[in-house]
Amino acid sequence: MGRSPCCDKNGVKKGPWTAEEDQKLIDYIRFHGPGNWRILPKNAGLQRCGKSCRLRWTNYLRPDIKRGRFSFEEEETIIQLHSVMGNKWSAIAARLPGRTDNEIKNHWNTHIRKRLVRSGIDPVTHSPRLDLLDLSSLLGVIFNQQNFTSVATHASSLLNPDLLRLASLLLPLQNPNPTYASNLGQNLQTPITSSESSQPQTESTTTPTNNNEISSFQPMNPRLDDVGPADVLPPLSESTFDLDSLMSTPMSSPQQNSIEAEEANPSSFFDFGFPDDFILDDFMF
DNA sequence: AAGCCGATCAACCGCAATGTT
DNA sequence: CAACATTGCGGTTGATCGGCT
Numbered sequence: 001m002g003r004s005p006c007c008d009k010n011g012v013k014k015g016p017w018t019a020e021e022d023q024k025l026i027d028y029i030r031f032h033g034p035g036n037w038r039i040l041p042k043n044a045g046l047q048r049c050g051k052s053c054r055l056r057w058t059n060y061l062r063p064d065i066k067r068g069r070f071s072f073e074e075e076e077t078i079i080q081l082h083s084v085m086g087n088k089w090s091a092i093a094a095r096l097p098g099r100t101d102n103e104i105k106n107h108w109n110t111h112i113r114k115r116l117v118r119s120g121i122d123p124v125t126h127s128p129r130l131d132l133l134d135l136s137s138l139l140g141v142i143f144n145q146q147n148f149t150s151v152a153t154h155a156s157s158l159l160n161p162d163l164l165r166l167a168s169l170l171l172p173l174q175n176p177n178p179t180y181a182s183n184l185g186q187n188l189q190t191p192i193t194s195s196e197s198s199q200p201q202t203e204s205t206t207t208p209t210n211n212n213e214i215s216s217f218q219p220m221n222p223r224l225d226d227v228g229p230a231d232v233l234p235p236l237s238e239s240t241f242d243l244d245s246l247m248s249t250p251m252s253s254p255q256q257n258s259i260e261a262e263e264a265n266p267s268s269f270f271d272f273g274f275p276d277d278f279i280l281d282d283f284m285f
Numbered sequence: 286a287a288g289c290c291g292a293t294c295a296a297c298c299g300c301a302a303t304g305t306t
Numbered sequence: 307c308a309a310c311a312t313t314g315c316g317g318t319t320g321a322t323c324g325g326c327t
Contacts, residue, residue, distance in 0.1 A: 016295070016321085038312070054313080055296065090315060105316075106294050289327080297319075304312070 013047045017056055025053055026061055059102045066098025070107055078104060078112060081125040120233055 019026075034057060037050030046053060059065075075098060082091045089101035089108075096104065098256075117121040132201035 014297075036312085051298095051313085052296075058314095059295075101315075107293080109317095111295060139313065287327105289325105291323105291325090293321105293323080295319105295321090297327100298317085300317105301316090302314075305322105306308105306310080 012049050016058075019032075021048070022061060025057060029057060029061075030053070059100045060191075061102075065100060070099075070111075074099070075107075075112055078127075079116070080106060082108065082112075082123075093148060097114070 024044050024046055028040065029048075032040075032043075034040075034054075037054040040046075040050055041048045044053075048056075074147050077096060078092060081095055085091050087105075089105045093099055093101040093104050113123045120128055122128070135263075
C-alpha cells in the first residue's frame with residue numbers, strides 16, 4: 001500500500017515502511033519515548049525524515065491504536081462530531097479512543113461521506129440537499145397556507161436554510177400578496193449565511209454565543225422558532241445565494257432521493273441528539 | 286486469463302500553529 | 307518582539323486490492 005519509494009534525496013527515504021524500519025522506530029521510541037522527531041531518525045538509525053517517523057508512529061505503530069472496521073456506533077459518533085466540528089479530524093479522533101485522525105479522515109471520505117450523499121444528506125452541512133428535495137411540493141404547501149409561520153416551522157426542521165431562502169425568493173414571483181413575503185422575512189431566518197453554508201462548518205459558527213452547554217444539539221438547519229427577531233434574513237441576491245453549490249452535484253435523481261431504502265442500517269442521520277450533559281466546550285481545543 | 290476500474294488507505298505535501306532563541 | 311525551528315493538521319496522491327467484464 002501507499003506510495004512507492006519515489007526518490008532518495010539527501011539519503012532520506014520515502015515510500016512504504018519496511019518491517020525493519022518499523023522495528024527500529026518501535027525500539028527507539030520504547031527506549032527513549034517519542035519526541036524531537038527531527039533528531040529521532042538519525043539516532044534511531046533510520047534514513048527517514050522526522051516527519052515521516054512521526055506519521056508512521058502516530059498513525060500506525062502506536063500500541064494503543066485500534067485497527068479493523070469501524071463499528072456502527074463509531075460511525076454514528078463520527079457523523080455527530082463532524083456535524084459539530086467539521087473537518088477537525090484530530091479533534092474527532094480525540095473522542096474515539098484508538099482511532100487516528102488519518103484513519104477517521106480516510107473512513108469519512110471513503111465510506112461515511114458517500115453514505116450520506118446517497119441518503120440525500122449534504123456531508124458538509126449535514127442538511128438535506130436541495131437537489132434531492134421536492135421543492136415544488138414544498139412551495140405548493142406554502143402557497144396554500146394561511147398560517148405561514150406554522151408551515152415554516154415544520155419545514156425548517158428538515159430544510160437547508162438556503163432552500164428556505166430560495167423559497168422566499170420565489171414566493172413573491174408567484175403570489176402578489178406581500179404579506180407572505182414579509183412573513184418570510186420575519187420567520188424564515190437563520191444564523192447561517194449563504195456563504196457559510198458552502199463551507200465546512202467550524203467551531204466559530206456552531207458555538208453558542210453565551211451558553212456553551214447544550215442539552216440538545218441542533219444540526220446545521222436550525223429550527224426557525226429558535227431564531228430571535230434580531231436575526232434579519234439577509235437580502236437574497238445572486239451574489240449571496242450560492243445556488244450552484246446546491247444544484248451542481250450529480251446525485252439529483254429522484255430515485256436516489258429516498259433516505260429509507262438505501263441503508264441497511266437505519267442510521268439516524270436526522271437525529272443528532274446529544275445527552276443532556278453534553279458539553280460543547282469539551283470539543284473545543 | 287487478462288484487462289479494466291473503482292475502492293481503499295498508507296504516506297506525502299504544504300501550510301498553520303506553537304514553541305524556542 | 308522578530309526570526310527561526312518544530313510540531314500538528316488537513317488535503318491529496320498513488321500503489322495495491324478485488325470485483326467485474
